[in-house]
Amino acid sequence: MSSVSVVIPCYRYGHFLEQSVGSALNGQDGVDVRVLIVDDASPDDSAEAARRIAEADSRVEVLVHEQNRGHLRTYNEGLLDWADGDYTVLLSADDQLVPGALVRAAALLDAHPEVGFCYGHPLRFTTEAPLPPARTESRGWSVWPGKWWLERRFKAGHGCITSPEVVVRTDLQRKLGGYDPRLPHSGDIEMWMRFAAHADVGYLRGVDQAYYRVHSASMSKTDFSGQLDDLRQRKAAYTVALEKSEDTLNANERNKLADTVHRKLARQALWRAARAYDRGRTRQVPVEELVAFAQDCWPAYRALPEFRGLSLRRRLGPAAMPYLQPLVLSAYAHKGREWLWWRNWRRTGI
Incomplete structure (x- = not known):
């Protein structure tokens, strides 16, 4: 037994x-x-x-x-x-x-x-x-x-x-x-x-x-600053995991895994920043700190689809976004579809 x-x-x-x-x-x-x-x-x-x-x-x-x-x-x-x-x-x-x-x-x-x-x-x-x-x-x-x-x-x-x-x-x-x-x-x-x-x-x-x-x-507790702490803690966990896997993973494997998770965490940070606009919470959510975290994780963060979604929301402004959010595609939407929505919105104003 x-x-x-x-x-x-x-x-x-x-x-x-x-x-x-x-x-x-x-x-x-x-x-x-x-x-x-x-x-x-x-x-x-x-x-x-x-x-x-x-x-x-x-x-x-x-x-x-x-x-x-x-x-x-x-x-x-x-x-x-x-x-x-x-x-x-x-x-x-x-x-x-x-x-x-x-x-x-x-x-x-x-x-x-x-x-x-x-x-x-x-x-x-x-x-x-x-x-x-x-x-x-x-x-x-x-x-x-x-x-x-x-x-x-x-x-x-x-x-x-x-x-x-x-x-x-x-x-x-x-x-x-x-x-x-x-x-x-x-x-x-x-x-x-x-x-x-x-x-x-x-x-x-x-x-x-x-x-x-x-x-x-x-x-019931709403801790918007905790969103950034959560991402930082997860990043630290993956960093330590790679440190401790040197005897089982070679350098190429570790570098590939590091790139994979850093890009993913950057996308998640940008998505949370974008959602702050959708929900009218840009004063509560540390948007700029989330963007800085994304940049630290993935220097090419501006090429990520979530950053394009965030840029669109910034142009519309935090006051308009809670009303327009049902019309705005998710930050994960394909670049062409979101760009098409943005072009049509500018032309029609609705």
């Missing part, structure tokens, strides 16, 4: 722990599960809640920090110092696993020793609503070459994983290390890419593997 170590970092989320721990221990028949709750000096009663759970179940251990160490150090403490099962899961205290998730993941990893980690589809949910129904009947799995998966991530320019749905091979985690302290907000993106540079990647098809909690505060 395969063994799985589940690390649950907790900071002020003690009221969610019973659900989180329960999802790792219950409904996972077929694997040997152990859980570590790491409380990062929560100022509330989270540590007491963790200890009560451990007292009731010998499979649960608790580690309490006397001083706050931050989320990345807390993650790595559990992943690198404590986990000793065949496979490891990092599960936030406010998230949950779907019944059978660990069994399905272990079966894939058992069958494919060349796979470094596997994941499946996560379901998003809110505290105020009941858990959505989950698909638990697997339709098989896919195993992708690690370098192929890595290239896909560089082409997309963003991560495709929320985290609780991932199960990692423990010996690979120890070999390659944990979260990089230079990446407080995009360390997971870099770590999955680092793993893919050294091993293949597995995906569980047609099944839901985890519940990812979306808090109401984060849903």
Whole structure:
């Protein structure tokens, strides 16, 4: 029977722990599960809640920090110092696993020793609503070459994983290390890419593997400056991933991947700047900083279709764009079609 170590970092989320721990221990028949709750000096009663759970179940251990160490150090403490099962899961205290998730993941990893980690589809949910129904009947799995998966991530320019749905091979985690302290907000993106540079990647098809909690505060909060921070953090993650892949990728491969993601990030920055005009938010969105970021990523940014779309919107002006936006093609539109719309608008004035 395969063994799985589940690390649950907790900071002020003690009221969610019973659900989180329960999802790792219950409904996972077929694997040997152990859980570590790491409380990062929560100022509330989270540590007491963790200890009560451990007292009731010998499979649960608790580690309490006397001083706050931050989320990345807390993650790595559990992943690198404590986990000793065949496979490891990092599960936030406010998230949950779907019944059978660990069994399905272990079966894939058992069958494919060349796979470094596997994941499946996560379901998003809110505290105020009941858990959505989950698909638990697997339709098989896919195993992708690690370098192929890595290239896909560089082409997309963003991560495709929320985290609780991932199960990692423990010996690979120890070999390659944990979260990089230079990446407080995009360390997971870099770590999955680092793993893919050294091993293949597995995906569980047609099944839901985890519940990812979306808090109401984060849903309602509008942080326009965060758009630029997000892009910067992602750029840093890809840069670090390339730094750490020198032993598996040659210089030409790394340069090609760098060009791919820098061009993609530049396009995304310009698209966000253009959308600020569409939505009448040019005073809230850091448009000029987004353009500067695009230029830094891709010096030939003026040749990108998104820049042409942004230039069109600048000519029309921020006051007119919210009204004309339904008529303006997306910033991703073909150059000829957008130019044709611009020519007709200038001729007719409508």
